[in-house]
Amino acid sequence: MAVRGIGAVVRGAFDAVIRPHRFVEFQTDSYATSRLGMVRQMGSLLGVYIINLVAYAIPLTLAGIGVQPTQQSPGWFRNLVSASGIDPTAGWQLLVAFVQNSLYITMATAITLVTFHVGVLIVRDSRDIVQSVHTVVYTTSAYLVAVFSGVWYLTNQAGVSGARVLVRNLQASFVYAIIDLLGADLELPGGRPEEIAANALSTEGQWILALLSVALLYYLFSLYLGARINHRATRSNALIAVAAVALSPAVYVTGSVLAYTLGFT
Template sequence: MQASNVAGGALSWNSLSRLKSLLVVFLANVVLYATPLTLSGYGVAVETRAPSWFVPIANATLGDPVTAWRLFAGIAQNSAFLIALSAVTLLTYHLALVVTRSSEGLLLTVHTVVYSVSAYLAGIFTVLVFLSRAPGFETARSLVVDLQVQFIAVFYDLFSVPESRRVFSVDEPVSLVQLTSNETAILAVLIALVLYFVYSMYLGARLNHGAGVTSAALSLLAVGLSPAVYVAILLVYSIGGVTL
């Protein structure tokens, strides 16, 4: 009995230690990729002033406190966005595995999501940073932004968000015929990264959890719905409820 308790305690300690390591890897990757994302201009604009305690520190070490505060606050906002979306992905993915009775524990789900998301972030934000800075990719850049706005606009209409409270507005759709061969190639890279992410999550369900094909497919469906769940939660929170 005592030996069993000791073994169980060791297993729990090892699990917690492994979970801690995974979270450190994940948070490090989030900050690592949120930083160039912020420097490239992606993210929510920071309009708050630098707090009084930050000004002397910035003046002594970083230079302009306003610029430094905007940078740090932007990194924090982008990091929060990535963490929240990853959390929704984790929950929907694991819930699908639990419902289909394929789950072998939350730790294995965290392992799958952390490494899949980290690799995906590395690729996707490298491409986005490139698109934001490289000349000659204006159409591809506009298309990527337009697709995101169109996606969010669906939920604006679904939740009857008034025009005055909509952060994004839908412009004329970008014509695909305007894409150059280089722009088509970079968009193909984006598609390949999405397919890699999907495949790695599928393998995680199959190999880490021993899920069958159907269970793994359902877990992917849940992952595919996670951006919709995330945007819906944000809109409900921002408008203070649902207008029916």
């Protein structure tokens, strides 16, 4: 009998941490070969993704992340909720924040799916798009969500300012490395990052950074396992698929710098 309800959640959490190969595993011996079967499986995976997305975005929104206190509701929304007794301004702010929080993880999921599947296509190990969708849905629903949650925590908590600055500096250094490599005459609004003293990191900040690092490693490793198990790729080909995902930020920043330099933006 299939494990349902709380049992399924507990088993999923256990597999995600202790047995990631089981967490990302797809039943490759019984996946659909017909078009209708594939549509059903894709629909099932989409349902899993939406449930996980809502479960991720609602707590963030209720915690105030992404909420703009000065944002006013439009007239049509005020008319829509006026009879329900909901404060239109607060309701609109929560709705916009929920959509924004959902879009961040959705965009990251889409980029991961495209780059991962392109990676397995390049090495000619792709068994089907369903296997890639399954891998990415479960990978982003657990590990990438953990990364995003950690970043949101750093952004909004006062006791981790040192870690927050460190993460921002790492991001800026990454962008500047590409700018310098391309020889572009560009400057970020905050200028070049300065070094952060080790004692500027609080114990809480160090823990968050450690958990972020672990979640990111789990994320990449689960993609590797997805390529190995679901697509039956070789070790080297699975690494290439993961590299395609890992290089996507560099490709994006490079494209943005070139577009700005060439006057396309």
